[in-house]
Amino acid sequence: MPNDTYEFLSILVLHGPNLNMLGHREPGIYGAVTLNEINRLLERDGQKLQTKVSSLQSNHEGVLVDAIHDSLKKHQGILINAGAYTHTSVALRDALAAVALPTVEVHLSNIYQREAFRHHSFIAPVAIGQISGFGAQSYLLGLQALVNHIRKTTADSS
Numbered sequence: 098m099p100n101d102t103y104e105f106l107s108i109l110v111l112h113g114p115n116l117n118m119l120g121h122r123e124p125g126i127y128g129a130v131t132l133n134e135i136n137r138l139l140e141r142d143g144q145k146l147q148t149k150v151s152s153l154q155s156n157h158e159g160v161l162v163d164a165i166h167d168s169l170k171k172h173q174g175i176l177i178n179a180g181a182y183t184h185t186s187v188a189l190r191d192a193l194a195a196v197a198l199p200t201v202e203v204h205l206s207n208i209y210q211r212e213a214f215r216h217h218s219f220i221a222p223v224a225i226g227q228i229s230g231f232g233a234q235s236y237l238l239g240l241q242a243l244v245n246h247i248r249k250t251t252a253d254s255s
């Protein structure tokens with residue numbers, strides 16, 4: 098649990114392609130929650146965890162790669178739902194490996210219950226872990242896990 102001795106952390110939250118359509122997009126799979134609502138929930142939980150949350154959504158792979166590069170020296174960790182790029186993007190995987198910040202991968206849907214092409218993630222091997230299938234809650238669980246991991250590794254190394 099946070100206490101007064103914790104430093105404020107800064108986490109970059111990246112949302113990949115089509116996630117701007119949440120609320121409208123395939124509600125049977127992704128639910129009714131909008132991206133704005135998810136970002137608000139992340140900010141709320143971030144405050145409880147003494148963590149600033151900066152969110153970016155893009156439908157463009159290069160914009161996401163640039164944001165990952167820019168995260169160095171600005172953020173202590175990355176929470177990412179790469180959307181369909183999860184299953185296709187060596188470039189996003191390489192960018193995450195290059196900056197080497199602790200990263201947690203999240204998905205609203207359970208990608209392993211869905212089509213076979215969604216079962217492989219290029220992000221998973223460069224992430225601390227993955228949370229999949231809990232709707233908006235996946236993001237909140239992911240944020241908590243990421244912050245706990247960063248606090249623990251910082252404490253262990255000091």
Ligand code: DQA
Pocket residue numbers: 114115116178179180181182183203204205206207208215
């Ligand atoms: C998703 C799962 C992906 O397979 C899909 O392409 C998405 C959303 C999810 O959050 O469940 O765009 O990442």
